[in-house]
Amino acid sequence: MRARTPLTFTAVLLVAATAGCGVSEIDTAQPGYVQAGEAFWGEWRVPEGAVLLGTPFPEEFAPQQEGLPEDPESVTAEFLLVDDPYLAVRDLVAQIEAEGLRVVAEPDSRACGVDHGFSCRLYGVGDDGLTKVAARFIGAAQPESGDPFPLLELEIGAWTSLYPSRDDWVDFEAPQGESGFDLPQTAADELGPGTEVPLFGSTTVLGQVPEGARLLAPLYNPSATYGVHAVFHIEEDTALAEIEAIADRVSSGERYPDADLTSGDLTSHRIAYNGDAGGCQVELDTVETGDAAIALLHVACD
Numbered sequence: 001m002r003a004r005t006p007l008t009f010t011a012v013l014l015v016a017a018t019a020g021c022g023v024s025e026i027d028t029a030q031p032g033y034v035q036a037g038e039a040f041w042g043e044w045r046v047p048e049g050a051v052l053l054g055t056p057f058p059e060e061f062a063p064q065q066e067g068l069p070e071d072p073e074s075v076t077a078e079f080l081l082v083d084d085p086y087l088a089v090r091d092l093v094a095q096i097e098a099e100g101l102r103v104v105a106e107p108d109s110r111a112c113g114v115d116h117g118f119s120c121r122l123y124g125v126g127d128d129g130l131t132k133v134a135a136r137f138i139g140a141a142q143p144e145s146g147d148p149f150p151l152l153e154l155e156i157g158a159w160t161s162l163y164p165s166r167d168d169w170v171d172f173e174a175p176q177g178e179s180g181f182d183l184p185q186t187a188a189d190e191l192g193p194g195t196e197v198p199l200f201g202s203t204t205v206l207g208q209v210p211e212g213a214r215l216l217a218p219l220y221n222p223s224a225t226y227g228v229h230a231v232f233h234i235e236e237d238t239a240l241a242e243i244e245a246i247a248d249r250v251s252s253g254e255r256y257p258d259a260d261l262t263s264g265d266l267t268s269h270r271i272a273y274n275g276d277a278g279g280c281q282v283e284l285d286t287v288e289t290g291d292a293a294i295a296l297l298h299v300a301c302d
Contacts, residue, residue: 026188028082031292032216032233036082041075041156042264043099047091049083050152053216053231054294055287058263060270061161068130068164073263074157078231078296080217081150085118085137086179088152093174096124096133104169111172117141118150118181122172123163134160143184146200146221150183157263191215197246199299201226207246212236216294226280226301234286234293243295244284247271250299252279261285278302 028035034052039045046052056075063070081088089112096103101124105111112120117140124133139150155161195209200221206228209215213234222229228250234240248255253274261268268285275281280301287294 026080026186026191028080032214032294033080040077041266044095044156045091046079047088047095047152049085049087049091050079050081053078053080054233055289056156056263056266057285057287057296058261058266058268059155059157059161060259060261061157063159063164065164069158072157072159072164074155074160075263075266077154077156078217079152079154081137081139081152081183083183084178085120085139085150085181085183086112086175086177089120089122089137090174090176092135092152092154093122093172096122099124099132101126101132102169103172103174105172106163107168107170112137112175112179114179114181118179120175123160123169125169129167130159130165131163132157132160134162139183141181141184143218143220148220149186149218150181151217186218190218197228197230199226199250199301200228201301204250206250207242210236210239210242212239213243213295222298223300226299228297228299230297232295232297234295235291240286240293240295243297244271247273247282247284247297247299250280251275251282252301253277275300275302 028051032054034040034046036046036048040052041056056077059074059076093103104123104125120137122135123131126132134155136153140147143149192214193209193211197206213232216231216233219230221227251273256272259270261270268287271284273282280299283298285296
């Protein structure tokens with residue numbers, strides 16, 4: 001089965017408090033969010049100024065270079081930013097260094113900046129030269145239809161899908177002070193049952209958030225053309241069936257055999273459809289978390 005094609009590496013979404021202007025109407029204390037300081041994968045903790053959306057997800061990436069372990073035992077995680085982004089950047093840098101990794105950035109690129117939005121990329125490299133951590137902070141200051149809200153996307157493994165190994169890294173210096181970036185807000189009723197799930201970039205509506213489920217963050221478009229990315233908190237089996245129907249509805253190719261992806265003691269059930277020949281790459285990953293489930297729907301069309 002084809003593994004997900006990283007979109008610089010996949011991206012995840014988010015909303016939060018407006019710096020100095022109160023908090024969003026989203027109640028991140030409710031089930032489905034993991035709070036700052038809490039462990040979410042081994043010794044890794046949710047960074048300051050962020051909440052984890054549900055759970056990490058096991059990933060499946062085939063080695064694209066020689067000399068890489070066959071199974072990187074990797075996970076991806078998506079975080080909603082709830083305070084100044086620099087707080088999360090500095091916390092994550094400290095955690096990477098505590099793991100004995102070198103914190104680096106791509107050469108000839110502005111590692112962190114605020115220009116009509118916030119963006120920051122950093123990586124953690126081990127003594128073996130392999131990239132163990134890849135992090136992307138991104139978000140529009142005034143999101144329009146399909147734009148990502150401020151978020152952190154994190155991938156951790158024996159090697160990462162983006163730049164598993166390279167020899168031209170430059171050292172990353174964590175930004176100090178405040179970023180000056182005001183995070184946008186969204187209303188909680190824009191995430192609940194009845195919220196439309198569009199195929200961004202088109203006029204197509206794929207369905208609605210079903211009863212028994214809610215979005216943990218605003219929807220956004222992970223593709224340069226058509227697509228949608230969503231993280232759901234699900235409390236009823238019937239809701240999961242309706243979300244699976246949305247995935248089937250947008251698919252343009254055959255359905256791969258369902259698979260269970262594992263990393264450590266974490267298991268995710270994946271439904272995926274062939275998106276070759278100009279179609280839509282569709283993946284729906286579901287992780288059971290006690291009395292609920294977290295589902296990640298990722299649709300990216302050529």
